[in-house]
Amino acid sequence: xxxxxxxxxxxxxxxxxxxxxxxxLWWLSTRRPSGLPPGPGLALPVIGHLHLLxxxxxxxxxxxxxxxxxxxxxxxxGRLVVVLNGLPVIKEALVKxxxxxxxxxxxxxxxxxxxxxxxxxxSGALWKEQRKTALEILRDFGMGKNVLxxxxxxxxxxYIRAVEDHHGAPVDLSTLTQISVSNNICSIxxxxxxxxxxxxxxxxxxxxxxxxxxxxxxxxxxxxxxxEHLPGDLFKVKLVVSRAMKFYDFVRQQISEHRKDxxxxxxxxxxxxxxxxxGEQLAQSNVENTLDNENLQNxxxxxxxxxxxxxxxxxxxTLLFFLHYPKVQDKCFQEISDVIxxxxxxxxxxxxxxxxxxxTIMEVLRRADIVPxxxxxxxxxxxxxxxxxIPKDAIVLPYLDSVLNDPEVWGDPDNFRPERFMGPDGKxxxxxxxxxxxxxxxxxxxESLARMELFLYLATLIQRFRFLPPGQEPLPSLEGIMGxxxxxxxxxxxxxxxx
Ligand code: HEM
Numbered sequence: 001x002x003x004x005x006x007x008x009x010x011x012x013x014x015x016x017x018x019x020x021x022x023x024x025l026w027w028l029s030t031r032r033p034s035g036l037p038p039g040p041g042l043a044l045p046v047i048g049h050l051h052l053l054x055x056x057x058x059x060x061x062x063x064x065x066x067x068x069x070x071x072x073x074x075x076x077x078g079r080l081v082v083v084l085n086g087l088p089v090i091k092e093a094l095v096k097x098x099x100x101x102x103x104x105x106x107x108x109x110x111x112x113x114x115x116x117x118x119x120x121x122x123s124g125a126l127w128k129e130q131r132k133t134a135l136e137i138l139r140d141f142g143m144g145k146n147v148l149x150x151x152x153x154x155x156x157x158x159y160i161r162a163v164e165d166h167h168g169a170p171v172d173l174s175t176l177t178q179i180s181v182s183n184n185i186c187s188i189x190x191x192x193x194x195x196x197x198x199x200x201x202x203x204x205x206x207x208x209x210x211x212x213x214x215x216x217x218x219x220x221x222x223x224x225x226x227x228e229h230l231p232g233d234l235f236k237v238k239l240v241v242s243r244a245m246k247f248y249d250f251v252r253q254q255i256s257e258h259r260k261d262x263x264x265x266x267x268x269x270x271x272x273x274x275x276x277x278x279g280e281q282l283a284q285s286n287v288e289n290t291l292d293n294e295n296l297q298n299x300x301x302x303x304x305x306x307x308x309x310x311x312x313x314x315x316x317x318t319l320l321f322f323l324h325y326p327k328v329q330d331k332c333f334q335e336i337s338d339v340i341x342x343x344x345x346x347x348x349x350x351x352x353x354x355x356x357x358x359x360t361i362m363e364v365l366r367r368a369d370i371v372p373x374x375x376x377x378x379x380x381x382x383x384x385x386x387x388x389x390i391p392k393d394a395i396v397l398p399y400l401d402s403v404l405n406d407p408e409v410w411g412d413p414d415n416f417r418p419e420r421f422m423g424p425d426g427k428x429x430x431x432x433x434x435x436x437x438x439x440x441x442x443x444x445x446x447e448s449l450a451r452m453e454l455f456l457y458l459a460t461l462i463q464r465f466r467f468l469p470p471g472q473e474p475l476p477s478l479e480g481i482m483g484x485x486x487x488x489x490x491x492x493x494x495x496x497x498x499x
Contacts, residue, residue: 035389037073037082040064046224048075056482058372058401061085065402071386073394077223080394085402087409087433093385094377094398094440102441103127105378105395107222109215109237113244118298119445120306120375129290130299134445137274141188148188149348152453155183155193156460157345162196163465163495170470170492177315179205182308184453189300190254191270204250205308211243212309212484244301251297251304271300303446310370311450313487315457317368318361320488321416322467323475328418329467332357333498336463342499346459348452354459358428359421361454365436367416370485372401374438400435409433465495 032039040049053060053076061083064072070085084090093101103123104110110121119130142148159180163173176196182205183193194201214236221227221237233239258272279291322329339353340346351358377396382389390396405413409431410420423429437444444450461467469475476491 032073032075036080037071037388037390038068039073040068043075046077048077048079048223050076050220050223058482061399061402065399070402071388073388076395077220079223080391081397082390082394083397083399085399086406087403087435089386090398090400090403090435091439093396094438094442097383097385098441100380100383101377101396103378103380105376105393107376107395108225108228109218109222109240112237112241114298115294117295119302121298121302122295123378124380126290126295130295131445133275133278133291134271134299134303137271137278138188138445138449140274141271146348148449149452149456151187152184152456153345153347155180155187156456158183158196159457160460160464163461164497166495168494168496170494172490172492173319173495174312174316174490175202175205175209178209178308178312181312181315181453181457182304184449185304185307187270189271189303191273204247207243207246208305208308211240214240215484247301248297251300252293255293255296255300271303272296275299306444307446307449309485310446311453313370313485314361314364314368314450314454315461316488317370318364318454318458319461319467319493320476320478320491321364321367323469323491323493324478325416328360328416329462332360332458332462333466336459340459340463342463346456346463348455350459351455354455355422355426355428356418357455357459357462359418361451361458362421362428362430362434363416363418364454366404366410366434367413368480368486368488369401369404370436370487371438372399372404372482372486373397374400375442377442398438400438403433403435406433461495464498466498468494468496470494 032043040052043049044051052074064074064083065085070089071082072085073080073082075081084093104116104121104127106116107121110116114121116122117126117130119127119134122130159176162176162180163171179194179196179201187193218235218237218240221235227235228237255272258270258276262273262276275291275296279289279296282289282291335354335356336346340350346354374397377398379390379392379394379396382392384390403409407413410433421428421430421434437447437450470492476489478488480486481489
C-alpha cells in the first residue's frame with residue numbers, strides 16, 4: 001500500500017522546495033546558451049552577474065574585454081547584456097548593420113516614464129519621424145548657425161556676470177552652470193529663458209539633478225523588475241518616476257500655454273510652435289503621423305534632459321582639469337589673448353583661430369568620457385554578429401569608453417594632453433576614434449549645439465577668469481562618479497577676474 005509521506009506537507013519543505021525550483025528556473029534562464037558571446041562565469045540565480053559589478057562598471061568591463069574579447073556578454077539580473085568594445089566592432093554594429101542595431105531596448109524604468117515615445121527611448125518608424133522632425137526644427141532655429149550662436153552669447157553674458165558676483169571666493173559652479181546651459185535649450189523649446197534665481201525653475205533643476213543621481217540606484221529594477229513589488233521604495237524607483245512625472249506636468253503646462261495662443265502664433269517662434277504647426281499641416285493633408293501631444297511632451301523633455309546635464313558636466317570637467325593641469329589653462333588663455341584680446345567677447349568666427357582651445361575641448365570630451373556606455377541600444381530582430389548569436393531582447397551597450405580611453409589607440413589615455421589632437425601644422429586633427437557623441441543613426445542629436453555651447457562658454461570663461469583651487473587642500477579627484485553621466489564629484493574653484 002502506498003503511504004503519503006507527511007513531510008511533503010511540511011511548510012518548511014514546501015518553502016525550501018519552492019526556493020530551489022525558482023532558483024533552478026532562474027539558473028536555466030540565465031545560463032548562457034551556446035552561441036552567445038562569451039563572458040564571466042556562471043550567472044547566479046536572480047542576480048546574474050550583478051554581484052561582480054560595482055556602481056562604476058569601468059573596471060569590470062576593461063577586465064572582461066581583456067579576458068573575453070571585443071564582444072562579451074553578461075547577465076544583469078535575468079537580462080542578457082552584450083557589450084561592444086573598440087571602434088571596429090562598434091562601427092560594424094551601429095553603422096554597417098544600422099538596420100538591426102538602431103532600436104532602443106524595452107527597459108522597465110524607460111517604459112514607465114516615457115511609454116517608449118519621444119526621441120531617446122523610441123524605436124522604428126515612430127523614432128524616425130520624431131528624430132527627423134526635431135532635427136528639421138532645430139536646424140530651422142539655427143543649430144550650428146549664427147542666429148543660435150548669438151542667443152548663446154547672450155546667455156553666456158548673464159552667466160559671466162553671475163560668476164563675477166562671487167568676487168573670486170571659492171564656489172561650486174554646478175547649479176549655476178546647469179541653469180545657464182539649460183536656458184539655451186529653453187530658449188529653443190519654450191521660446192524663453194529663466195532667471196537664475198527663479199525658485200520654480202531652480203526647483204525643477206534640482207529635481208532633475210537628484211533624479212540623475214538616483215537613477216543609478218534604480219537601474220537594478222531594469223534588470224529585476226520583480227523588485228518593484230517590494231514594500232517601500234528601497235531602489236527609489238517610485239521617487240524617480242514621480243519626479244519625472246512632475247517634470248512632464250511642467251512641460252505640459254508650457255505646451256498648453258502655447259496651444260492657447262496658437263491663433264496669434266502661426267509663425268514658428270520656438271520648438272513647440274514649430275512642432276504644433278507641422279502636426280497641423282500633416283493632419284490637414286490627411287497624412288498619418290505621430291506628431292501628437294505625448295510625443296511632443298517626451299521629445300521636449302528628452303532635449304531638455306539630454307541637452308542640460310551633458311554639456312554642463314563637460315564645462316565642470318574642464319574647470320577641474322584646469323585645476324590639475326594649470327599649464328593647459330595658461331596656454332588656452334594665451335591663445336585667446338593673442339587672437340581676441342580683452343576688448344570683446346569671443347564669437348563663433350574666432351573658432352577656426354583658437355585651435356588649442358578646440359583641442360582642449362576635444363581632450364575634455366575624450367578623457368572625461370561623459371556618456372561611457374552611450375544610451376543602451378536594442379535590436380530589430382535576432383542577429384548573427386561576429387560569429388555570435390545575439391537575441392532580439394538583449395540590451396546592447398556600445399561601450400564608448402573602450403574607444404575613448406583605449407591605451408592601444410591613445411598610448412597614454414589617462415593623461416590630459418590636448419596636444420594629442422594637434423597636427424604638426426598646429427591645426428586640430430580628429431581621429432576616427434574620437435566618438436564622445438556616439439556613431440551611427442542614433443548619434444547624439446545635439447552634437448553641434450553642444451560643440452557651439454562648449455566653445456562659447458569656455459572661450460569666454462577663460463578670457464575673463466583664471467581658475468584656481470580654493471586653498472592648499474588636495475585637489476578634487478579626477479575619478480568621476482558614474483550615474484546617467486560620469487560627472488566630477490562636487491568641487492569648488494576660485495574664479496579670479498583677469499581684468
Ligand atoms: C557634451 C555634450 C553631449 C554629449 C557628450 C552627448 C553624448 C550623447 C551620446 C553618447 C548619445 C547616445 C548615442 C547612442 O545612443 O548611440 C546621445 C544621444 C542623444 N543626445 Fe547627446 N550629448 C551631448 C549633448 C547633447 C545636447 C546639447 C542635446 C540637445 C539638443 C543632446 C541630445 C541628444 C538626444 C536627443 C539623444 C538621443 C538621440 C536618439 O536616440 O536618436 N545631446 N548624446
